[in-house]
Amino acid sequence: MDVFQDKFNHWKNGLLMYKFALDEINTKLNILNEEFQFIHNHNPIEHIKSRIKDPSSIMNKLNRKGLSVTLENARSYVLDIAGVRVTCSFVRDIYKIHEMIASQDDINVIQTKDYIKNPKENGYRSLHMILEVPVFLANRTEYVPVEIQIRTIAMDTWASLEHKIFYKFDQDIPEKLKKELKLAADTVTALDDKMEYINTEVDKIKYTSKVSNV
Numbered sequence: 001m002d003v004f005q006d007k008f009n010h011w012k013n014g015l016l017m018y019k020f021a022l023d024e025i026n027t028k029l030n031i032l033n034e035e036f037q038f039i040h041n042h043n044p045i046e047h048i049k050s051r052i053k054d055p056s057s058i059m060n061k062l063n064r065k066g067l068s069v070t071l072e073n074a075r076s077y078v079l080d081i082a083g084v085r086v087t088c089s090f091v092r093d094i095y096k097i098h099e100m101i102a103s104q105d106d107i108n109v110i111q112t113k114d115y116i117k118n119p120k121e122n123g124y125r126s127l128h129m130i131l132e133v134p135v136f137l138a139n140r141t142e143y144v145p146v147e148i149q150i151r152t153i154a155m156d157t158w159a160s161l162e163h164k165i166f167y168k169f170d171q172d173i174p175e176k177l178k179k180e181l182k183l184a185a186d187t188v189t190a191l192d193d194k195m196e197y198i199n200t201e202v203d204k205i206k207y208t209s210k211v212s213n214v
């Protein structure tokens with residue numbers, strides 16, 4: 001077998017673990033969503049999208065961090081090889097999902113970054129969690145890192161556009177567009193607040209009419 005094929009297989013086998021971890025976390029999220037629907041008559045999750053970072057992006061990230069490009073370094077230092085993006089309707093659902101995941105016995109939360117309470121300077125908002133998920137293999141259990149990004153639909157719309165613009169301008173967005181993006185991010189925050197308010201009002205009306213029907 002030639003060296004290239006050997007290396008390719010080494011990476012391919014190494015990344016298989018991340019696919020198993022994604023399968024596990026997707027199952028967990030679907031169960032939580034269905035259970036929540038059953039108990040509260042409401043789906044906190046609108047969409048779930050998952051992906052394995054492609055090897056060239058993993059290698060770029062190792063280069064950016066000044067590390068040599070090895071599978072071992074990728075496993076230790078690139079914690080978003082397996083990524084799941086969860087979109088919700090309301091901000092309070094984001095924290096509900098965060099809490100439900102964090103309280104699962106077999107999951108270790110190794111990092112939480114709250115870019116909703118502390119948005120990035122460009123306006124980016126999202127809740128990020130890095131988890132260790134157990135993958136049960138025939139002869140051992142491996143703990144595999146998975147990044148979950150939880151955001152509202154409005155935050156997701158903003159982030160998708162910003163991501164495209166970022167790459168369109170080769171990571172150097174013109175000042176004028178940066179300002180416009182920040183203004184759009186403020187509008188997204190206002191929209192999320194308004195939706196949250198309307199939803200709370202709907203709950204209050206539903207509760208009052210239930211009580212008066214007793």
Ligand code: 0O2
Pocket residue numbers: 053078079080113120122124128149158159160162163
């Ligand atoms: P891609 O293409 O989405 O995978 P660290 O690993 O902790 O040293 P990192 O990875 O920058 O540093 O951590 P962070 O801040 O948690 O960001 C991880 C991911 O969040 C990014 O992955 C993006 O998906 C998303 N993200 C973070 N900041 C922004 C932002 O300003 N705009 C948008 N649109 N997305 C953001 P990647 O690997 O950068 O990209």
